[in-house]
Amino acid sequence: MDNNNKHPLWENIFRRKDDRITEICRLWSSTPLFKRIPQLYIRRLVKNMHPRFYKTNESIFTTGDIGAGAAIIKSGEINIMAGNNVLANLKAGDFFGEVSLVVDEPRTADAIASTDCELIFFLRTDLEEWVHSSPKQGAQLMANISRVLAGRLRHANDMLTEKNNSSSL
């Protein structure tokens, strides 16, 4: 649809101008990272997040990079890869890189845009500033991050156990 044909007379003047922020808030709110955190606080945080646009096949990060934070996919798809193996295909609404929110550890896989995509980065700087301004919600977010990381660890353990069991058979 051509946006240039829009007529100001028929525009909905009551619609919030920051629909984009509302949409990003909705994306982050649906992740376990922001469970039990009120919308008002998420909104305040999202306003300072960092949108980035990537072209198909463009590298987002590579193994060994020190990550500065996590990202959520607003549109498009990305592949998480180890060498030439595709470990996961992530779509809009999926998030990744949450380990970098808490530690200065190198990335353990490559992330490559499989289509043109828009990512919203949530950096450690944003997290620390937010924790200072909203300590109670910050503590909840930290607890959520711990749960997500523990879940990932449990999942990796299960996969390893399954792999060991199948190879011993």
Add this chain to the structure above:
Amino acid sequence: MIKIADKPLLRSLVIFSAFLTAGGICAYLLAPLLIPIILSFALYALFGPLSGYLQRKGFNNSASALLVLLLLVLISIIGISVLFPMLAEQLLILQTKMPKLWESLTVLSDQIRLLLTNYGIKFDTSTITKPVMNMSSEWSKDAVFKVSNLLIDMSVTVVLVPLFTFFLIRDYKQLRNQALDLLPNSSFELGWLIYYRVTKKLEIYIRGIMLQSGIMAIVVSVGFYLTGLESPILLGTIAGLLNLIPYIGPLLAMVPPIIIALGTPVFDPMLITAAVGVIIAAQIIDNVIVVPAVIANAVNLHPITVIVGIIIFGNFFGFIGMIIAIPVLATSNIILTGLRKGLKKDIMA
């Protein structure tokens, strides 16, 4: 032909040089405003947590910045109306007593020379005292003029600094985000990471060094007041300011009180001992309590690097250069290391 892209060290040095050149050009263009800008950033680092606290209590960004501005204006008014006249008065008293002070010092140096001659040591003490006395008499002649010029400069600074600090507290994060979001995708995370490390270190250092300087000024002023030394607040303020310069500052801070204690009309060894004692006690408090609590590990620089840096910066940019030497060196170190590591990884990948 050398390919810069394949040499991480060379590439990081080229990028770092570009940073340095851009910084140099900015500093040159903003030269008349450089001191207010540096002070505003220092105050932003100092009062940032207060603004954060006000925001936690429900004030929005602009309201918290405005409250911090009001506090700064209040501090400036108190500073101008109470501290400046007190310091100017003590400086004038010191200036009127200068001729007598040098007279006493000359007598003392003659006595030392005689004493040394009695022991068969020929040493002309005037080789040390004359240059110091010439320098000091020149300084004392111009002192009032210099102080009045300083007060004019300070008045401009006193107006500009709270204003700059207000805008920094209100808009800094937004401007920073806009600037760093201009980075290309390939260096976006690296840029933020370097920024994060630099600001973490600088915040700790600036808050620590300002707190340390204030504590030293108070401890030394009270100490000199109790020992009965002339112009205790002036000497305490000088000691506090000199303490902003690591390693060399505390040594320089010893000179004025010792000269004043030596120059009393009646030679008083107790006063000299007490003056030295106050400075040593202040240094012990500083090194045992203040430094470990507020600035330990803020900058991981070798002491030799620090001393050489201070001397070079002092030579080019004077007293301000000596103060900013450490933050500039620490920032350069983090940027260069971050770039080298980040670019090395790019090539390995």
